[in-house]
Amino acid sequence: MKVQFNRFLTRSLLTAALTGIASMATAATMEVYKSPTCGCCAKWVDHMRDNGFTVNIHDIGNDEARAEAGILPELGSCHTALVNGYAIEGHVPADDIKQLLKERPRAVGLSAPGMPHGSPGMETGRVDSYNVLLIRKPGDKRSATEIYNRYGPGKSGAAEKISEDSTTESVLRLK
Numbered sequence: 001m002k003v004q005f006n007r008f009l010t011r012s013l014l015t016a017a018l019t020g021i022a023s024m025a026t027a028a029t030m031e032v033y034k035s036p037t038c039g040c041c042a043k044w045v046d047h048m049r050d051n052g053f054t055v056n057i058h059d060i061g062n063d064e065a066r067a068e069a070g071i072l073p074e075l076g077s078c079h080t081a082l083v084n085g086y087a088i089e090g091h092v093p094a095d096d097i098k099q100l101l102k103e104r105p106r107a108v109g110l111s112a113p114g115m116p117h118g119s120p121g122m123e124t125g126r127v128d129s130y131n132v133l134l135i136r137k138p139g140d141k142r143s144a145t146e147i148y149n150r151y152g153p154g155k156s157g158a159a160e161k162i163s164e165d166s167t168t169e170s171v172l173r174l175k
Contacts, residue, residue, distance in 0.1 A: 028053055029053070030053045030083040031058065031083070032057050033061065033062040033065035033066075033082075034078065034080075036059035044091055053083070055081075062079050062080040065082070066080045066087075069082065070108050071087055071109070075135060076113065084101055088110050090112040091120050096148060106136075112130060113133065118130075118151070129151065132151070
């Protein structure tokens with residue numbers, strides 16, 4: 001009887017420990033640099049929190065954070081986030097960030113350049129096609145960026161993923 005109880009206790013503790021480790025892996029803390037008056041940034045932060053991220057906000061603008069992260073102004077947007085060694089520029093969907101953190105590629109991070117309508121935080125009623133770009137680390141032999149995911153208008157009126165074989169053009173905006 002005592003042996004069975006010890007096995008039960010050991011299994012219970014092991015299960016609790018593994019569950020705790022798994023939940024810690026999905027709950028990442030994000031530092032967000034934004035303007036104190038930007039409403040779309042606040043909506044994007046809400047999107048991140050709704051998707052399990054812990055968010056610390058720094059209402060000091062994002063130009064310095066973007067530059068320190070190594071993101072070119074051409075890939076810029078209205079806010080910059082730092083999470084688990086990656087930079088996230090602009091209105092990148094939470095699922096893309098979760099995938100990035102799971103894959104752990106050699107990269108600076110992700111960017112949704114500009115402020116694409118229909119992206120998280122930019123739900124204005126208009127939905128544009130846009131790309132989320134993977135920003136490579138300096139010195140990589142590949143190009144500086146590659147398309148990580150494509151989004152575009154769907155029948156439901158919300159942005160939806162577009163298949164890789166789609167011919168939708170990039171909406172990278174050069175400033």
